[in-house]
Amino acid sequence: MSNQTPHVGLFIPCYVDQFYPNVGIASLELLEKLGCKVSYPQNQTCCGQPLANSGYERDTIGSSEHFIKTFGEFDYVVAPSGSCIMHVKEHFPPEFLDQNAYKELQGKVYELTEFITDVLKAEIKGKFPHRIGYHSSCHGLRGLRLGASTELNVSPFNKAKQLLQGLDGLDWVELTRKDECCGFGGTFAVSEEALSVQMGKDRLADHLEKDVEILTGGDMSCIMHLQGISSRNKQPLKFMHIAEILNQAIQ
Amino acid sequence: MSHPSKAAEFLKDQAKSHWHDETLWFVRDKRDKISKSIPEWENLRTIASGLKDYVLNNLDTLLLDFEANAKKNGIHVHWAVNAEEHNQIVHSILEKHDCKAIVKSKSILTEECHLNPYLEKRGVEVVDTDLGERIVQFLQQPPSHIVLPAIHLKKGDISEIFHEKLKTEKGNEDPTYLTHAARLHLREKFLKAKVAITGVNFGVAETGEFVVCTNEGNADMGVHLADVHIACMGIEKIIPRRKDLGVFLRLLARSATGQPITNYNSHFRSPEPGKEIHIVLLDNGRTRQLAREKFKNSLKCIRCGACMNTCPIYRRSGGYSYGSTVPGPIGSILSPGIDVKKYSTLPFASTLCGSCSDVCPVKINIHEQLYEWRQEITKANPDMAKGMSMKMASGIFTSPLAYKISGSLMRKSLKALPKSIIYNPLNVWGKERDLPNPPKESFKEWYKKNRP
Ligand code: SF4
Numbered sequence: 001m002s003n004q005t006p007h008v009g010l011f012i013p014c015y016v017d018q019f020y021p022n023v024g025i026a027s028l029e030l031l032e033k034l035g036c037k038v039s040y041p042q043n044q045t046c047c048g049q050p051l052a053n054s055g056y057e058r059d060t061i062g063s064s065e066h067f068i069k070t071f072g073e074f075d076y077v078v079a080p081s082g083s084c085i086m087h088v089k090e091h092f093p094p095e096f097l098d099q100n101a102y103k104e105l106q107g108k109v110y111e112l113t114e115f116i117t118d119v120l121k122a123e124i125k126g127k128f129p130h131r132i133g134y135h136s137s138c139h140g141l142r143g144l145r146l147g148a149s150t151e152l153n154v155s156p157f158n159k160a161k162q163l164l165q166g167l168d169g170l171d172w173v174e175l176t177r178k179d180e181c182c183g184f185g186g187t188f189a190v191s192e193e194a195l196s197v198q199m200g201k202d203r204l205a206d207h208l209e210k211d212v213e214i215l216t217g218g219d220m221s222c223i224m225h226l227q228g229i230s231s232r233n234k235q236p237l238k239f240m241h242i243a244e245i246l247n248q249a250i251q
Numbered sequence: 252m253s254h255p256s257k258a259a260e261f262l263k264d265q266a267k268s269h270w271h272d273e274t275l276w277f278v279r280d281k282r283d284k285i286s287k288s289i290p291e292w293e294n295l296r297t298i299a300s301g302l303k304d305y306v307l308n309n310l311d312t313l314l315l316d317f318e319a320n321a322k323k324n325g326i327h328v329h330w331a332v333n334a335e336e337h338n339q340i341v342h343s344i345l346e347k348h349d350c351k352a353i354v355k356s357k358s359i360l361t362e363e364c365h366l367n368p369y370l371e372k373r374g375v376e377v378v379d380t381d382l383g384e385r386i387v388q389f390l391q392q393p394p395s396h397i398v399l400p401a402i403h404l405k406k407g408d409i410s411e412i413f414h415e416k417l418k419t420e421k422g423n424e425d426p427t428y429l430t431h432a433a434r435l436h437l438r439e440k441f442l443k444a445k446v447a448i449t450g451v452n453f454g455v456a457e458t459g460e461f462v463v464c465t466n467e468g469n470a471d472m473g474v475h476l477a478d479v480h481i482a483c484m485g486i487e488k489i490i491p492r493r494k495d496l497g498v499f500l501r502l503l504a505r506s507a508t509g510q511p512i513t514n515y516n517s518h519f520r521s522p523e524p525g526k527e528i529h530i531v532l533l534d535n536g537r538t539r540q541l542a543r544e545k546f547k548n549s550l551k552c553i554r555c556g557a558c559m560n561t562c563p564i565y566r567r568s569g570g571y572s573y574g575s576t577v578p579g580p581i582g583s584i585l586s587p588g589i590d591v592k593k594y595s596t597l598p599f600a601s602t603l604c605g606s607c608s609d610v611c612p613v614k615i616n617i618h619e620q621l622y623e624w625r626q627e628i629t630k631a632n633p634d635m636a637k638g639m640s641m642k643m644a645s646g647i648f649t650s651p652l653a654y655k656i657s658g659s660l661m662r663k664s665l666k667a668l669p670k671s672i673i674y675n676p677l678n679v680w681g682k683e684r685d686l687p688n689p690p691k692e693s694f695k696e697w698y699k700k701n702r703p
Binding site for chain 1: 254255258259262268272276283286287289290292293561563564567568599600601602603604605606608609610618622625626627628629679680682683684685686687689690692693694695696697698699702
């Protein structure tokens with residue numbers, strides 16, 4: 001990173017804006033505490049992922065154009081969601097592939113934890129004396145490679161773990177199935193309701209068996225799904241986005 | 252029936268679907284361990300993928316080489332453009348030899364062609380000799396998995412079927428006992444069959460030989476006892492050189508079952524004196540798939556089944572939920588190429604988690620192709636219900652104002668409405684999940700106040 005303060009455009013996914021403002025606030029404050037100049041362009045809209053994943057990528061030309069315009073001016077674009085970042089990086093319609101503005105954007109969009117570990121190269125010092133289970137959301141893991149997936153024969157790494165393990169007192173729980181999907185999957189959650197719920201229940205069971213106190217992760221969509229099942233079944237689990245943990249713990 | 256309804260059906264028996272998930276996870280876990288015992292694993296995958304790319308780009312000449320070399324070795328080579336032709340060719344060979352009973356070792360390709368009913372209708376007894384396949388054949392079911400055809404059945408189920416069909420003791424579930432009974436039963440069939448049919452795992456262009464991989468040795472037993480061997484082979488099964496087997500055989504066994512090597516990798520090159528070998532080369536839509544730039548590398552598949560074992564959907568919905576010959580992730584990208592309407596729900600039977608692509612020994616980008624098929628399917632079926640609702644959403648997402656209004660409306664109505672309305676039966680999300688507690692303001696509203 002250069003010595004100049006980078007100007008970060010904060011991209012807050014639509015459902016986070018509406019349902020989880022605290023995750024947006026935590027992301028903003030955390031980046032500020034780490035020395036970034038952060039702006040939240042207020043005319044931002046959904047990135048178009050739900051449409052594209054449902055087979056209507058061709059109808060996202062408008063939202064993609066809008067996104068490129070809205071975030072073009074920043075040094076970096078950061079979002080507390082691996083899934084939305086992967087969409088912006090890989091799934092804008094083919095019309096954009098040759099556009100320089102899109103190519104530039106692809107090179108400067110980051111998911112929050114990878115921005116901290118790879119661009120800011122910051123270590124976070126602080127205290128968070130809790131037993132944490134980490135949900136590796138698939139698009140972040142296998143799409144953005146925020147960690148080594150268990151299928152591959154590569155040296156293990158995990159950017160979220162790298163950040164969380166710097167916190168005093170934090171007890172990182174190794175799950176039996178470290179990176180199995182929770183079953184959210186966007187419209188899958190509704191179109192394949194039975195499977196989606198079963199997958200969520202199975203993921204929760206892995207955390208509960210290991211006495212996890214707080215389940216965290218980098219994508220609120222997965223957490224919304226897991227928390228919804230957990231709360232319906234009155235399970236004793238708490239849920240936090242990783243930005244909330246880091247922002248609360250940082251000294 | 253669509254994938255979601257069949258999956259929901261499978262999930263009704265919670266204990267059994269849980270067992271199915273755990274059993275296949277066990278295989279996936281075994282595969283993980285053994286693949287990590289080879290430092291060059293990822294390198295092997297890259298080489299295998301590159302070889303298969305070469306094959307797909309040179310399929311025409313490689314096939315002709317294969318044919319010429321096989322003929323030199325005394326093998327009869329036949330070409331079949333579709334399943335019907337394939338079945339006719341097989342049947343005409345049987346007729347020539349006046350053969351009324353055949354043994355067959357595992358071949359997904361003959362399932363694809365529905366060869367068994369075709370031959371049975373013409374008075375030929377077909378006996379599948381792979382143990383799992385024999386079991387599903389007794390039940391008149393298709394295989395539910397390409398490597399583990401009877402994985403959806405438990406020991407108790409098998410004991411019952413054997414009691415009925417092979418007169419084993421009622422209630423005896425001892426695997427050794429049951430396997431022994433199957434062995435005696437099959438041996439009799441082996442001894443009677445004049446013709447043996449096998450699939451083909453690899454056809455070597457350079458030498459005209461082909462390789463069949465089984466764990467039970469049933470292919471060899473059938474072939475060596477019969478006078479005629481018919482090998483049914485998809486045209487994509489070609490590899491350039493014999494030494495390429497050193498890459499593929501290592502990947503196949505480890506990916507399929509977590510074994511270091513398949514028990515029998517049998518090479519067939521030329522017939523014994525007085526005997527015959529036939530190869531039937533089948534297209535059946537493969538060249539059509541080859542012409543589809545985005546989907547052609549689905550033809551690299553070596554049918555190891557690893558993508559099924561790793562798939563969190565397959566493990567919980569079972570092979571039959573796909574309604575196609577090849578189930579699971581690879582089936583979901585192959586089947587729409589055969590019939591885009593019939594298989595339209597399959598590419599949506601996925602969260603796009605990507606585990607299949609990471610596990611695949613030939614590096615097929617399965618989840619990306621699922622995404623691409625979705626784009627095609629919504630074009631082919633413009634009346635899909637999803638289309639309507641997503642169109643509406645598209646209107647919302649492209650206009651910041653509309654998005655803001657609908658979002659805040661949603662938040663407000665969540666607060667105001669009684670639980671009974673939010674969780675009405677039409678609300679699929681809320682059937683087994685609570686909705687998030689609506690906050691008093693959105694992030695944007697907070698931002699305006701706090702970062703003016
Ligand atoms: S797609 Fe890949 S993982 Fe799936 S069966 Fe084929 S080779 Fe195996």
